[in-house]
Amino acid sequence: xxxxxxxxxxxxxxxxxxxxxxxxxxxxxxxxxxxxxxxxxxxxxxxxxxxxxxxxxxxxxxxxxxxxxxxxxxxxxxxxxxxxxxxxxxxxxxxxxxxxxxxxxxxxxxxx
Amino acid sequence: xxxxxxxxxxxxxxxxxxxxxxxxxxxxxxxxxxxxxxxxxxxxxxxxxxxxxxxxxxxxxxxxxxxxxxxxxxxxxxxxxxxxxxxxxxxxxxxxxxxxxxxxxxxxxxxxxx
Numbered sequence: 001x002x003x004x005x006x007x008x009x010x011x012x013x014x015x016x017x018x019x020x021x022x023x024x025x026x027x028x029x030x031x032x033x034x035x036x037x038x039x040x041x042x043x044x045x046x047x048x049x050x051x052x053x054x055x056x057x058x059x060x061x062x063x064x065x066x067x068x069x070x071x072x073x074x075x076x077x078x079x080x081x082x083x084x085x086x087x088x089x090x091x092x093x094x095x096x097x098x099x100x101x102x103x104x105x106x107x108x109x110x111x112x
Numbered sequence: 113x114x115x116x117x118x119x120x121x122x123x124x125x126x127x128x129x130x131x132x133x134x135x136x137x138x139x140x141x142x143x144x145x146x147x148x149x150x151x152x153x154x155x156x157x158x159x160x161x162x163x164x165x166x167x168x169x170x171x172x173x174x175x176x177x178x179x180x181x182x183x184x185x186x187x188x189x190x191x192x193x194x195x196x197x198x199x200x201x202x203x204x205x206x207x208x209x210x211x212x213x214x215x216x217x218x219x220x221x222x223x224x225x226x
Contacts, residue, residue, distance in 0.1 A: 004154070034214075043116070043202055043217030044155075089155070099168070100215065102154040 002027045006090050006103035013080055014111050021075040021106050023064075023090035031094035033057075033066050033073040038087045038105070047075075047088070085110045114138055116218035118203050124224045125193065133188040133221045135203030141216070143209050144186045146178060149200040149220070161186060162209055193225045 007022040025031065032051045036044040048057030053068035062077045073090060090103040116137045125131050137144065146158040160168035161180040175197075177189040186203055200220045206213040 041219065043118075043204075043219045044215075045217065046214045049214070099157055099160075100155075104152060104154045 002031070002092065002094050002101045004090050004092055004101055004103035006088075006106050009087075009105075009107035010109050011106060012109045012111065015082055016079045017110075019075070019077040019080045019084075019108070021088055021090075021108070023073045023075065023103060025071050025073065025090075025092050025101075027071075027092055027094045027101075029094065030068075031092040033064070034091045034093075034100070035062070035064055035073070035075050036089040036091060038089065040086070044089060080108075080110050082110045082112055084108060116203060116205055116216050118201075118218035118221050120221060121219065122222045122224075124226060125190070126226055127193060127195075129193075130189070130191040132190065133201055133203075133223075135186040135188075135218055137184055137186075137203075137205040137216070137218075139205060139207075139216060141205040141207050142183055143206045143213075144180060144183070145204040145206075145215065146186065146188055147202040147204065149202055155202070159188075160209075167209075190223075193223075195225050198223055198225045 003026045005024050034049045035047040037047045038044045048059040050057040050066035056065045064073050064075045087105045087107045089105045091100045119134045143162045145160050148156040158172045159178040164180050175192050179187040202220045203218045204215040206215045
């Protein structure tokens, strides 16, 4: 079946460090891929998405490339800030019911 | 109000109580969702409504009862809950049910069952 696997957190980095949060997926065909972010005390919000192979989604300095050959959609940012501290969720949609399949989330902590 | 709002933000209830969670979206969307978020687990989709009709029920126990009176409002009625039902309950909406549609989330209701 369809599934999403994210690296376990928490991930703790210093400000201005390079960030990678790994996400791999299992799905037939060509799913759409998403990264959502949840800041403390808030609901989830879409960070970026990619809908076909080799697409790159980007927003607020974050990027992720849809890699069909490695079934991955890793999230990267060149220089993180304290305000990036949040929980990041990788997800995919596939199938006729268009349900979002979620990863377990990765908590990111950025220290000044 | 803009976006998706949920009330109450926090709720403590005993196992014999009956309560309701409310969600309202001000985005003109056609689809609405209830999710359960528990610590260190993927989000669990509970119910989906599309144009006020329930289209998904992911094997949710009958102690959870959804209601969608119109495309802007969604309720989750709770009765005789168990302590393991304690979680953050998130409401979301999307324009339609397409693969590329973004979902917009409310801030959630933190439910504690005692």
